[in-house]
Amino acid sequence: MSSEKSIPPAALVLGVAGIVPFLACTVGLVSGLTLPVLGGGAQLTQALIVYGVAILSFLGGVRWGIAIGYESEAVQRRDFIIAVVPALIGWGATLLSPVGALWTLCAAFILLGLLDYGLYCREVAPEWYGRLRLALSGAVAVLLGVAAAAV
Template sequence: MPRTAPPAALVLGAGGLIPFLGLAALVILGQSPFGVSPRPLLAAYGAVIASFLGGLRWGAAAASPAGRGADYAVAVVPSLVAWAALFAPAPWDLRVLGALVLAWGLVDQDLPRRGLVPAWLGRLRLVLSGVAGLALLAAGFLSAS
């Protein structure tokens, strides 16, 4: 497995943070430049990304010759929690999603240790999940609603 992240993973991963950072800033500032509140947009994007993170674990389990049933079960947790968070009232929607994304960056650290994904992916996930989770939490704690 490659030791360093492919440039595309770095660029696309960083690009995926733009909606988190931009929408969180708009939520915190109370701005609605799109004619719609940025809060539901941020919550929806957070839920989509949380589901993507579960898919990463599912894919790692499927690619492993010894795919464990527990990995498949754990893989559905982010989607279920994120979906439930979309029904939570503000500010709990963003707080739950932020905690979920942050925690999942740590939960998935067993994947590189077990050799299911390259080590660079574990490091990249920590950074991306850290920034995304903190943006969601900041919007959830610093917004007016």
């Protein structure tokens, strides 16, 4: 059962690495920097929004993959629906103003982090997954909120 609690090194490293684009774009926005290749201001905001949508979609895919293994058709259907919602919210966020998009993504990451922690609570994902998702979603939400305040 200890393996249920220990975050696999690859998941931890890759999860933390996934925060780097959020961090780089937010730092660039807050400090008014222009980053190589990305640019400044509007380009950093766009890059942050696009990356946020991509990650939300990825996390929805993870939920879909977990739901495939459910025995209960009703629970499976519910989680298939939940799995699609992050991508739809992300897409909808792209239709908003940059500030509105960033706040929408911020809220979506908070809610999805809590829902993903619930996978551990329902004993369909290991404890480490729930803890990792809460930590990463919390970090991403803070960065998106800071970026939204800076735009």
